[in-house]
Structure formats: structure tokens, C-alpha cells
Amino acid sequence: MKSFVHVHARSVNEATELLAAYKGEAKLNAGGTDLLAVLKDRILPDYPKAIINIKSIPGLNTLYEEEDGVVVGALTTLTDLIKHLAQSYPLLKEAAMAVASPQIRNIATIGGNLCQDTRCWYYRYPDEIGGRLNCFRKGGRTCPAVAGENRYHAIMGGKQCYAVCPSDTAIALTALGATLRIAGTKGTRTLSIEEFFTPLGNVLASDEMITAIYIPKPSAAARQNFLKFTLRKPIDFGIVSAASLMTLEKGVCTAARIVLGAVAPTPVRALKAEEFLRGKEVTEETAAEAAALALEGAKPLSKNTYKLEIAKTLVKRVVNGS
Numbered sequence: 001m002k003s004f005v006h007v008h009a010r011s012v013n014e015a016t017e018l019l020a021a022y023k024g025e026a027k028l029n030a031g032g033t034d035l036l037a038v039l040k041d042r043i044l045p046d047y048p049k050a051i052i053n054i055k056s057i058p059g060l061n062t063l064y065e066e067e068d069g070v071v072v073g074a075l076t077t078l079t080d081l082i083k084h085l086a087q088s089y090p091l092l093k094e095a096a097m098a099v100a101s102p103q104i105r106n107i108a109t110i111g112g113n114l115c116q117d118t119r120c121w122y123y124r125y126p127d128e129i130g131g132r133l134n135c136f137r138k139g140g141r142t143c144p145a146v147a148g149e150n151r152y153h154a155i156m157g158g159k160q161c162y163a164v165c166p167s168d169t170a171i172a173l174t175a176l177g178a179t180l181r182i183a184g185t186k187g188t189r190t191l192s193i194e195e196f197f198t199p200l201g202n203v204l205a206s207d208e209m210i211t212a213i214y215i216p217k218p219s220a221a222a223r224q225n226f227l228k229f230t231l232r233k234p235i236d237f238g239i240v241s242a243a244s245l246m247t248l249e250k251g252v253c254t255a256a257r258i259v260l261g262a263v264a265p266t267p268v269r270a271l272k273a274e275e276f277l278r279g280k281e282v283t284e285e286t287a288a289e290a291a292a293l294a295l296e297g298a299k300p301l302s303k304n305t306y307k308l309e310i311a312k313t314l315v316k317r318v319v320n321g322s
């Protein structure tokens, strides 16, 4: 274990000032369910000089109603999220329930779930076995998954790195049209969740953190669905997931948001499928056509073509509600 400074931040200001002072060489610790494993396994390209505990910041674990939605503090645990938002946001509840185990959900925070590091087995390859594997994400020149074991990797959107976004709540929050509240030393900003993820992580500057997530309230008539395909039932990251927020009038779709997870380095909105469904009756046939459009342009790697059919099936089911 390498030595590092550990600070209990008492305010968002203190946390962001510390992040700025360490110039990218500090890490925030929320629940620690991902960060501690990443540190112990020496995954990061550079070991941080400081760990800033943000669980000591009061008020960041609260949920409250605001205008036409709910504000969820970044330190809200997934268990609390499930407890308080199950009724209005069943889609988010399903996604949060699909994360890990009850013990992890009791500790893991929504902010940490969005910012967790990728699970790619090349990126997380232990140094102890055969030496350090420097993939593109760790500063290397190539992504070993392209010519290697890529069955869990991206089928779309991969360029230099084919690791997929591991966060289940990100998929649900994208379907719900959430916005993130971000604080830094220069002030605060809000950002649509769709602008947050990048192929190698997220857009946070080195002095920034998420403080809260605003989730607009869907209309009472909206149908919400989240499905996740895993190899094991308990505790497993998704092979593919899909979420939908469908507004229907007499069976006809007036608005749709459809999002795919674990198929690309970021959550993927199926814009063509959404556009296609608008004004159409939702049936087995139109749902199947929407699913085909959602996967149009996908380019599977050598060992993950199977993801295509799973993704199409999930999209069809979340659209059709079956």
C-alpha cells in the first residue's frame, strides 16, 4: 500500500479546493465500493496523492422535490434511492435494484455509480500476473480487446477504447432526461447527463464533483421500463441493458426516449428508433422495427456479435412493455 493524505471534507467548497490544490492527483471517496478496489489493485495510471472523503459533507445525501422533478444529492445511497423513488420512477428503481448486492447498495452512492471506473478486464488486469498491461485507457497505444477477448466489449462507439460504461443508473437517468449539478472552484454548472459521459470517462474537470442530480417527473401516462441481461442473476454487470420512457395516447406513441447500456463506452440513445415510433401505434411489429433501428450501424468485434440479438430483444421488450 502506498502512502497518501486522507482528508474528511466538510463542505463542497473544501472538497473542490482540495481537488484543485492537488491538480488531478487527488481522488474523491464516496461509498468507496469502487475506488478502494481500484486503489488496492493499482489500476490507476498514477496512484493519487490524496483521498478526499466526501461522505463527511453534510446535506449531500438528501432528496427533495423541486418544480416538476426531484433533486437527489450525489451521496444518496442506491438503497435510499430505491426506497424513496420507486413509485414515481420505477425505471430508476429497477436499474438501481440491478446494481450489485444489497450490502453494496447500502454503501454505494448515486454520484459514485455514475463516476465508477470501467470494468474492462484488460484495464483491470492485475499487475501481479505477467506485469502491467497498459491498455489505451491507461496510457498505452492500443486497446487489447480489439484483437483479444472482446465478448463483453462495445459493439458501437468504440474507437480507441472498447470498454463499456458499467453504470446501470446512468442508463435509467439518461432515459429520464436527468441533469447533473456540478461544482468546481470556478462555480457551479448544470449539464444534461447526455453530455456527461465521454469514451474515456466523463467531462468533469480535475477540480469538479457532482453535487446532485435533477430528475424531471415523467407524466403519469408515461410507461417506464428497464431491462438488463446478465450471465448470472445475482451480482453481475450487464451484457446489455435497455431503458425506455414512452408516452402513449390510446396506444399511439407521442414521445419516446430509448437508451442502451453496456453496448458502448457511453450510454447510447436510440434516436432513430425514438423518431420512428413517434406517431405510431406500439405493436410487436413497430417495436421490432424500432429495435432494428436502435442497433443500426453497430459494428461488433470478433467475439461479441451475440450482443446484437440480445440488444434488439431488450429494446423490443422495453418499447412494447412485454
Ligand SMILES: Cc1cc2nc3c(=O)[nH]c(=O)nc-3n(C[C@H](O)[C@H](O)[C@H](O)COP(=O)(O)OP(=O)(O)OC[C@H]3O[C@@H](n4cnc5c(N)ncnc54)[C@H](O)[C@@H]3O)c2cc1C
Pocket: 027, 028, 029, 030, 031, 032, 033, 034, 035, 036, 074, 075, 098, 099, 100, 101, 104, 107, 108, 109, 110, 111, 112, 113, 114, 115, 116, 117, 166, 167, 168, 169, 204, 208, 209, 210, 211, 235, 236, 237, 238
Ligand atoms: C461486486 C460488485 C458488483 C457491482 N455490480 C454493479 C452493477 O451490476 N451495476 C452497476 O452499475 N454497478 C455495479 N457495481 C459498481 C458499484 O455500483 C459502484 O462501485 C458504486 O456505485 C460506486 O459508488 P461509491 O459511492 O462506492 O463510489 P466510490 O467508490 O466512492 O467512487 C467511485 C468513483 O467515483 C468518483 N466519485 C464518487 N462520488 C463522486 C462525486 N459526487 N462527484 C465526482 N466523482 C465522484 C470517485 O472519485 C471514484 O473515482 C458493482 C460493484 C461491485 C463491487
